[in-house]
Amino acid sequence: MHSLLSGGLAARHQCHVVSLxxxxxxxxxxxxxxxxxxxxxxxxxxxxxxxxxxxxxxxxTVRPDLLQGWMYxxxxxxxxGRVMANGNxxxxxxxxxxxxxxxxxxxxTRAVIRLGKLLSRHPDGILYNSHLSRAQHEAFGYHAAHxxxxxxxxxxxxxxxxAVARQQxxxxxxxxxxxKLVGFVGRYHPMKDIPNFLQAMAGLMAADPQVHCxxxxxxxxxxxxxxxxxxxxxxxARRHVFGRRDDVAQLMPGFDLFCLSSNSEAFPxxxxxxxxxxxxxxxxxxxxCRHIIGDTGRIVAAxxxxxxxxxxxxxxxxxxxARLSLGVKARARIAxxxxxxxxxxxxxxxxxxxxxxx
Numbered sequence: 001m002h003s004l005l006s007g008g009l010a011a012r013h014q015c016h017v018v019s020l021x022x023x024x025x026x027x028x029x030x031x032x033x034x035x036x037x038x039x040x041x042x043x044x045x046x047x048x049x050x051x052x053x054x055x056x057x058x059x060x061t062v063r064p065d066l067l068q069g070w071m072y073x074x075x076x077x078x079x080x081g082r083v084m085a086n087g088n089x090x091x092x093x094x095x096x097x098x099x100x101x102x103x104x105x106x107x108x109t110r111a112v113i114r115l116g117k118l119l120s121r122h123p124d125g126i127l128y129n130s131h132l133s134r135a136q137h138e139a140f141g142y143h144a145a146h147x148x149x150x151x152x153x154x155x156x157x158x159x160x161x162x163a164v165a166r167q168q169x170x171x172x173x174x175x176x177x178x179x180k181l182v183g184f185v186g187r188y189h190p191m192k193d194i195p196n197f198l199q200a201m202a203g204l205m206a207a208d209p210q211v212h213c214x215x216x217x218x219x220x221x222x223x224x225x226x227x228x229x230x231x232x233x234x235x236x237a238r239r240h241v242f243g244r245r246d247d248v249a250q251l252m253p254g255f256d257l258f259c260l261s262s263n264s265e266a267f268p269x270x271x272x273x274x275x276x277x278x279x280x281x282x283x284x285x286x287x288x289c290r291h292i293i294g295d296t297g298r299i300v301a302a303x304x305x306x307x308x309x310x311x312x313x314x315x316x317x318x319x320x321x322a323r324l325s326l327g328v329k330a331r332a333r334i335a336x337x338x339x340x341x342x343x344x345x346x347x348x349x350x351x352x353x354x355x356x357x358x
Contacts, residue, residue, distance in 0.1 A: 184215050271283055
């Protein structure tokens, strides 16, 4: 949401953002763009009469022409807000995750997903950020007539190759010119399948003493008991753990190769960010990864560390010029098919079409 607003959506439309809970991580950043942010103060997973009254007062004061939900709970809140508002504003939902198996969701989220299926005839549009997500939700029963896919977009001025940042990062890690650094970025979560990545790296690092790995993400290091056994199988001097960082765009250019090892995704931003940084990528065949990568990297079966290890090894065996050429193609693919400007244009076109048709 922040990238859409900063990428031009806020300049084209008078926007307000409603958080169901508090200001969160991005509230202040969005407010700094000149976009009012309203926090309803709900506890996670729980509604309250006070929050509903705040929502009612807000929609009747702002009088929006269009309400855009964002993810399951936000879509439900936008639907409630439409009922409360004067003037029957347009309603658009946005679903931003895959639905491989509803049993994998928390009980409260399962209930909201099922309620969304029952209400899905009412929005003027249902947006998905991946083709797989749309197919999965419509197979589950979400109304298909107003479904559309708008992929995530990337700011290629932020996510870009950076020779200076690359040199600084690699010098800080003590890497030589012949060392090869495989990077992973993601918080600890079962869907990210970090053990899959670490098992693949264990095989790769045992076979090649010049291979290093870098892991960036909250709770994604050896201090996490669930990951400690996998880290113990890696050479300590060649594993580099960064924790949660706000400067990922400055760290990614230091990688030689990027790996996405998830067992579930819709449209993983981190993959597009890595490609925009000029990195060839190896990714599990989840979500829209195959569509994003195209012919610029490798796709392997999910949850298969042997196949992942082999694909990473194949990429690292390419000579430097071949890897750099793939990275150039990867960045060009993001610029040509997944630019932030194009994504903002598609949102604006959709909103204008819906509003003109009412």
